[in-house]
Amino acid sequence: MACLVRPLIEFQQEDRRHPPDILQPAILELLAASISATNLALVHICWIAFKEAIGNHPEIVPIESELTQYNNAALCRGTSFGHLLAPVRVCQDSYCPNYRDSGDIMTLKEPMSHKATLHTLGNGSFPVYTTSLYCRGVPHHIQVAQHFFVESPLLELFANGMVFGWLSSSNWARMYNAALSRMNSHIANIKIAELGCSKDENTEKCRSGKRKVVAQTGTEPQR
Numbered sequence: 001m002a003c004l005v006r007p008l009i010e011f012q013q014e015d016r017r018h019p020p021d022i023l024q025p026a027i028l029e030l031l032a033a034s035i036s037a038t039n040l041a042l043v044h045i046c047w048i049a050f051k052e053a054i055g056n057h058p059e060i061v062p063i064e065s066e067l068t069q070y071n072n073a074a075l076c077r078g079t080s081f082g083h084l085l086a087p088v089r090v091c092q093d094s095y096c097p098n099y100r101d102s103g104d105i106m107t108l109k110e111p112m113s114h115k116a117t118l119h120t121l122g123n124g125s126f127p128v129y130t131t132s133l134y135c136r137g138v139p140h141h142i143q144v145a146q147h148f149f150v151e152s153p154l155l156e157l158f159a160n161g162m163v164f165g166w167l168s169s170s171n172w173a174r175m176y177n178a179a180l181s182r183m184n185s186h187i188a189n190i191k192i193a194e195l196g197c198s199k200d201e202n203t204e205k206c207r208s209g210k211r212k213v214v215a216q217t218g219t220e221p222q223r
């Protein structure tokens, strides 16, 4: 039974290079319930004695009665045989501060679990729990398309412009192209402002003077 619960023990450990000396209370209760033991202190002593052997034991495939016995204790405690745990415990984005080469030290947080059903070829369908993790690291650059990256502070500006200014994505794109996409846009755009039109509307219509915009106020808002 300890071998069946081992993946969950390792998953919940921040540093999984060594088995824990003290099991989390929920894990200890699960282990005790799976062997119908009521003496938690005794189970704890057994864990201390056998934790290295359990950690090094090859993966076992339980027979049906063992699986049922384990799930009878596990399903009511938010886990199951075959619990689908997040395949990685560290961020996979190399730009993120939570990125690591190895998964030994967990950097992902906020585990979220829910019930599911696993359909298999050889063992039919059975209930499982699944747990995902979340990264709260903030990468400095976000890849928005295969060949395009956007700096995080710029995305924050876009988001706040949408929330507080009701700016659409297309208007943000126009504003960015006109005012931010080049260095020293505030200088380069003076000629455009004098013409009374935005940079991307520097057309015959603008030049003909049909649209008037005061130079100091910048460009006419897009609609």
Ligand SMILES: [Zn+2]
Binding pocket: 091, 092, 093, 096, 097, 098, 099, 135, 136, 137, 138, 139
């Ligand atoms: Zn991350």
